[in-house]
Amino acid sequence: MTALDLDALIDDPTTRIIVTCGAGGVGKTTTAAALGLRAAERGRKVVVLTIDPARRLAQSLGLTELDNTPRAVKDVDGANGGSLDAMMLDMKRTFDEVVLAHATPEKAEQILANPFYVALSSSFAGTQEYMAMEKLGQLHKQAEKTGEWDLIVVDTPPSRSALDFLDAPERLASLLEGRFLRLLLAPARGPLRLMSAGVNLAMSVMNKVLGAQVLTDVQTFAAAFDTLFGGFRERAEKTVALLREPHTAFLVVAAPQNDALREASYFADRLREERMPLAGVVLNRVTTTHAPDLSAERSLAAAEKLTDSDKSALTAAVLLLHADRMQQVVGEAKRADRFRRGHRSVPTVDVPALPDDVHDLAGLRQIGDLLTA
Amino acid sequence: MVTGKGGTGKTTVAAAMALSLADQGKRVLLVEVEGRQGLAQLFDVPPLPYVERKIAVGPGGGEVFALAVDAEAALLEYLDMFYHLGRAGKALDKVGAVDFVTTIAPGLRDVLLTGKVYEATRRKAHGRLAYDAVVLDAPPTGRIGPFLNVNHEVAGLAKVGPIRNQADAIMGMLRSDVTRIHLVTLLEEMPVQETLDAVEQLETLDLRIGSIVVNMVRHSPLDDESLALAVKEKLPTAELTKGLRAAGISASKQMVSTLAAEARDHAVRIGLERENRDRIDALGKEVTELGLVPDGIDHGALFDLAEDLRS
Ligand SMILES: Nc1ncnc2c1ncn2[C@@H]1O[C@H](COP(=O)(O)OP(=O)(O)OP(=O)(O)O)[C@@H](O)[C@H]1O
Ligand SMILES: Nc1ncnc2c1ncn2[C@@H]1O[C@H](COP(=O)(O)OP(=O)(O)O)[C@@H](O)[C@H]1O
Numbered sequence: 001m002t003a004l005d006l007d008a009l010i011d012d013p014t015t016r017i018i019v020t021c022g023a024g025g026v027g028k029t030t031t032a033a034a035l036g037l038r039a040a041e042r043g044r045k046v047v048v049l050t051i052d053p054a055r056r057l058a059q060s061l062g063l064t065e066l067d068n069t070p071r072a073v074k075d076v077d078g079a080n081g082g083s084l085d086a087m088m089l090d091m092k093r094t095f096d097e098v099v100l101a102h103a104t105p106e107k108a109e110q111i112l113a114n115p116f117y118v119a120l121s122s123s124f125a126g127t128q129e130y131m132a133m134e135k136l137g138q139l140h141k142q143a144e145k146t147g148e149w150d151l152i153v154v155d156t157p158p159s160r161s162a163l164d165f166l167d168a169p170e171r172l173a174s175l176l177e178g179r180f181l182r183l184l185l186a187p188a189r190g191p192l193r194l195m196s197a198g199v200n201l202a203m204s205v206m207n208k209v210l211g212a213q214v215l216t217d218v219q220t221f222a223a224a225f226d227t228l229f230g231g232f233r234e235r236a237e238k239t240v241a242l243l244r245e246p247h248t249a250f251l252v253v254a255a256p257q258n259d260a261l262r263e264a265s266y267f268a269d270r271l272r273e274e275r276m277p278l279a280g281v282v283l284n285r286v287t288t289t290h291a292p293d294l295s296a297e298r299s300l301a302a303a304e305k306l307t308d309s310d311k312s313a314l315t316a317a318v319l320l321l322h323a324d325r326m327q328q329v330v331g332e333a334k335r336a337d338r339f340r341r342g343h344r345s346v347p348t349v350d351v352p353a354l355p356d357d358v359h360d361l362a363g364l365r366q367i368g369d370l371l372t373a
Numbered sequence: 374m375v376t377g378k379g380g381t382g383k384t385t386v387a388a389a390m391a392l393s394l395a396d397q398g399k400r401v402l403l404v405e406v407e408g409r410q411g412l413a414q415l416f417d418v419p420p421l422p423y424v425e426r427k428i429a430v431g432p433g434g435g436e437v438f439a440l441a442v443d444a445e446a447a448l449l450e451y452l453d454m455f456y457h458l459g460r461a462g463k464a465l466d467k468v469g470a471v472d473f474v475t476t477i478a479p480g481l482r483d484v485l486l487t488g489k490v491y492e493a494t495r496r497k498a499h500g501r502l503a504y505d506a507v508v509l510d511a512p513p514t515g516r517i518g519p520f521l522n523v524n525h526e527v528a529g530l531a532k533v534g535p536i537r538n539q540a541d542a543i544m545g546m547l548r549s550d551v552t553r554i555h556l557v558t559l560l561e562e563m564p565v566q567e568t569l570d571a572v573e574q575l576e577t578l579d580l581r582i583g584s585i586v587v588n589m590v591r592h593s594p595l596d597d598e599s600l601a602l603a604v605k606e607k608l609p610t611a612e613l614t615k616g617l618r619a620a621g622i623s624a625s626k627q628m629v630s631t632l633a634a635e636a637r638d639h640a641v642r643i644g645l646e647r648e649n650r651d652r653i654d655a656l657g658k659e660v661t662e663l664g665l666v667p668d669g670i671d672h673g674a675l676f677d678l679a680e681d682l683r684s
């Protein structure tokens with residue numbers, strides 16, 4: 001049960017990539033932005049890739065335009081020689097860029113106009129995860145080449161499960177390389193010929209059900225993507241390799257609630273299995289108190305006493321609030337403890353719940369202080 | 374239909390709605406479509422197969438059946454229904470076509486899922502409707518528009534034929550008076566923003582909003598005047614000191630200032646929640662509040678929430 005030292009992490013020049021992940025709504029984006037800002041103000045040249053920031057937070061980072069390129073964040077203290085750029089991921093655009101970069105112009109045009117491509121690039125569950133990885137790969141390459149950044153902080157999509165993020169690239173790649181697309185491309189070639197009775201039946205059904213146009217579209221899509229297949233898998237593998245290197249640090253963000261901790265637990269185990277470098281777990285939005293000795297029970301009893309004797313209603317209300325708070329403090333501590341005992345080797349840090357939400361640089365600095373307190 | 378931002382309580386609220394209908398004596402089908410076994414988890418039963426299964430009984434004599442729709446099984450069922458393709462369907466499945474099509478064409482997936490809901494809604498058994506109500510734990514706000522509108526898109530593609538008729542029929546049902554979309558939210562910036570965006574989008578699509586369910590509400594023991602003072606850090610410390618003494622609690626300066634600071638945190642949060650509540654109220658929709666259940670949702674809590682929904 002060790003403490004997570006995030007200043008040491010961001011000050012270490014060999015830390016080049018930090019990935020925040022976890023269940024939805026726990027504070028991944030907030031943590032990524034706060035750490036990025038802190039690292040910049042401590043002298044790193046940082047780019048933060050956010051996925052789905054709250055509107056006000058995005059505005060305060062200057063992310064009003066979705067143009068898929070990092071822009072300098074204003075009002076960052078550069079006294080230590082650092083800088084902060086930020087961007088918001090546009091998944092469709094990132095996908096389009098991949099196609100444009102890797103296919104001939106005619107082929108690219110064909111792909112971009114294909115309805116299956118449009119569906120895949122805008123709404124396939126997993127595309128966002130895959131494109132986040134793609135963008136990370138691009139930023140990394142650019143950083144190596146130009147030296148404009150020495151630290152990349154990546155947020156992950158608001159997945160229904162934290163694990164989607166590790167699985168999606170593989171899922172997308174295997175879909176694009178899957179047996180069915182192969183069949184559509186070459187229904188009567190090679191060892192697959194044996195199956196072609198089944199395939200022909202399948203094709204004629206598709207024709208009947210979906211209409212000939214749809215089938216043609218799928219085939220065009222498959223043919224057009226053919227040249228990209230190798231590239232896709234290769235790129236996915238490269239990014240995964242990048243994530244395994246010691247200069248990468250994963251931070252799992254969790255709220256001290258059962259669901260989020262369960263998710264964090266799976267994720268920590270999975271990262272270990274995949275030999276990915278887990279720096280630690282951020283327990284975010286933890287309820288705190290400066291009067292831990294006044295228990296919920298005593299506080300509640302005191303409030304009742306006041307109410308029964310018609311004395312200070314205000315004090316009674318304040319005591320009720322404290323009782324409520326203590327109940328949360330105790331429950332959260334119990335859950336956090338259970339988590340820590342189950343993951344003794346994983347460093348953790350608690351970040352208190354702020355009364356207000358986090359929507360400007362001042363708020364991010366405050367979270368940065370709390371992350372490293 | 375129950376939608377909302379991820380984690381706001383869609384599954385919980387959908388289940389509570391189903392229970393509250395059952396409580397009024399209705400036969401209810403509770404459907405999930407996200408392939409996550411959220412209902413099984415909530416009701417603490419083993420994963421649900423693609424079969425309707427009784428999951429709860431309402432005190433009022435009604436029943437809740439649960440169904441986890443599987444898109445691939447639904448595709449085969451659909452093909453069979455329209456084309457009587459027993460064997461060919463299997464061939465499709467075998468070459469990975471079913472997997473491919475339901476994955477790569479999310480629209481098709483949605484056609485199948487909404488199709489299943491439509492079928493369940495109209496199904497007859499013993500000369501009457503099999504279900505009095507169908508409650509759908511729908512996709513989250515980010516995807517609800519395309520999900521519910523998919524049959525309109527299909528109708529645009531298929532000009533004639535059985536698929537067109539089916540698409541028209543489903544769209545007709547979704548836009549009619551029998552369908553209501555309820556949005557679950559918390560009083561926080563992001564879920565409220567998503568709710569506002571979704572309401573606008575759904576109404577443009579001619580779909581009907583039922584209510585906004587504000588979930589996990591906490592009531593303040595402080596009156597408005599004290600809340601205002603607390604925010605300004607001006608709660609009367611003399612009164613607090615006296616009050617604590619009267620209650621037999623050591624009223625050290627530090628204790629008083631700690632409690633005042635906690636009241637301030639709380640008041641700031643309440644202020645934020647009220648701003649968000651105003652944004653919800655400005656929609657002019659029916660709003661239902663569900664309280665925060667302190668120790669997590671179990672069977673009993675679900676029935677309590679169902680009761681709150683009824684009143
Ligand atoms: N009124 C409530 N009081 C306390 N806890 C609640 C309440 N409503 C929901 N919860 C809890 O909040 C969590 C999220 O709820 P639920 O799973 O229903 O949300 P969801 O919107 O379906 O999430 P997802 O987007 O992941 O499907 C669960 O742990 C649930 O028990
Ligand atoms: N420690 C904290 N205290 C108060 N509010 C927080 C804290 N961390 C996050 N938030 C708020 O919670 C909401 C969700 O955070 P976000 O970072 O967008 O989550 P995620 O990226 O994991 O979905 C935002 O409104 C954010 O301002």
Ligand SMILES: [Mg+2]
Binds near residue numbers: 051
């Ligand atoms: Mg986020």
Ligand SMILES: [Mg+2]
Binds near residue numbers: 384385
């Ligand atoms: Mg759910």
